[in-house]
Amino acid sequence: MKHTRLAAALALAVPFSLPAHADELSDLRATVQKLLAKVEQLEAQQMSQKAAAAAPVAAAPAYTGAPAPAGFIPVPGTSTAVKLGGYVQLDGALDIKGDQGRGVSLSDLPLDGSAGASRRNTSTLSARTTRLNVQTVTDTAGGPLKTRIEYDFFTSDGSETYTNSARPRLRHAFGEYGRWLAGQTWSTFMDLDSVGDTLEFNGPTGQSFIRQAQLRYTLPLATGNLALAIENPQADVRDASGNAVAQDRLPDLIARWMQTGPWGHVAVRGLARDLRAEDGTGHRQADTLGWGLGLSGSLKLGAATTGLYQLNVGKGIGRYIQDANAAVAYDATRVKLSAEKAVGGVIGVQHAWNDALRSHLMWGFTRMDNGAGFGDVASLNTRTNQAYANLIWTATKGLDLGVEYGWGNRRTEAGDKGDMSRLQGSVRYSF
Secondary structure, eight states: OHHHHHHHHHHHTSOSOOGGGHHHHHHHHHHHHHHHHHHHHHHHHHHHHHHHHHSOOOOOOOOOSSOOOTTOEEOTTSSEEEEEEEEEEEEEEEEEESOOTTSOOGGGOOOTTSHHHHOEEEEEEEOTTOEEEEEEEEEETTEEEEEEEEEEOOSSOSOTTTTOOOOOEEEEEEEEETTEEEEEEEOTTOOGGGOOOOSSSSOOTTSOOOEEEEEEEEEEOSSSEEEEEEEOOOOOEEESSSOOEEEOOSOEEEEEEEEEETTEEEEEEEEEEEEEEEOSSSSSEEEEEEEEEEEEEEEEOSSSEEEEEEEEEEESOGGGSTTOOOSEEEETTTTEEEEOEEEEEEEEEEEESSSSEEEEEEEEEEEEEOOSSSSOGGGSEEEEEEEEEEEEEEEETTEEEEEEEEEEEEEETTSOEEEEEEEEEEEEEEO
């Protein structure tokens, strides 16, 4: 480059005293100046590229939190780690008697003598129990802050004739910090550890199985822990006129004490509900107190066998027992609200045949006292029973194959009966 510039300088230094060649020398000088400018530009680019190559590569932002729990992926530049989870599931069911479709609804089984009860051997395939969840954990000065959001697709949307479309359905959306939980998840009145594993989505009658919005505080105790919560109120009312409007004035109040040990676990649960309704005009109101109690747990029966149990009872307990008819009955003529009695329970056994094969055997029941004078009591259920037996094989990590037989029946106050039997298979790919 130095030699190029020297040659250009000599050319520019040619004297301009030769009249005959003055124009040619002027053009030559302009051309050389342009070449010099281009050369200097190229030199500058080369020097810039060399400097960039020699400069140290900037390090990627580092994860700033505590060691992330197993399965969580640290987010660089933050103190948060994320985990994706869920599964893809195919369910296939053959309703030998009592067509139920994608999920069993024991409380409204077709009654004997009806057209529905006469239908046999109907089948369905569905992938709507598939679910997806996202969990996060953030390291803070006060301890970990956790969140979870989960959806499935178990809705009635879409046409099975063509596309089988289904909207995502919110299951969980909550956060935890210290002893506090806020958001939507399993009710504090539930004891999830006492719920058996069934292929059928809804599980056995008589159990407490409910998700809803809540604010919960969990206090560690010398023996176990005590959870206290306020949860979304939703009065379930029936009446003779059909005009009753439920009023949700106060949240449901729930307490649960739980203790675990090598023998299993035990939970004692309590519930109080402010139940109100009016005749549709907003003036004639009635109210009563609903309550519920629950005892549940698990018991180790051997190295590979565990017993499960639940007992739920109450007056005005309603929707906190699966397949219970209602919490209260409203009589508009007397402006009276009557809390209904109900009891439900489940007993079961889960057994691991080996590391890859397991079974569950469960039986559930409900019993309802509907009272008289509040609508068509004769058509209401007075009892339900349900049983499941299954075999689930973990073929490889993340792949479960299962087969299950389910049976159930119901009986109304008028003495009418209906029953169902179902054979179901499932394939689940977990991630």
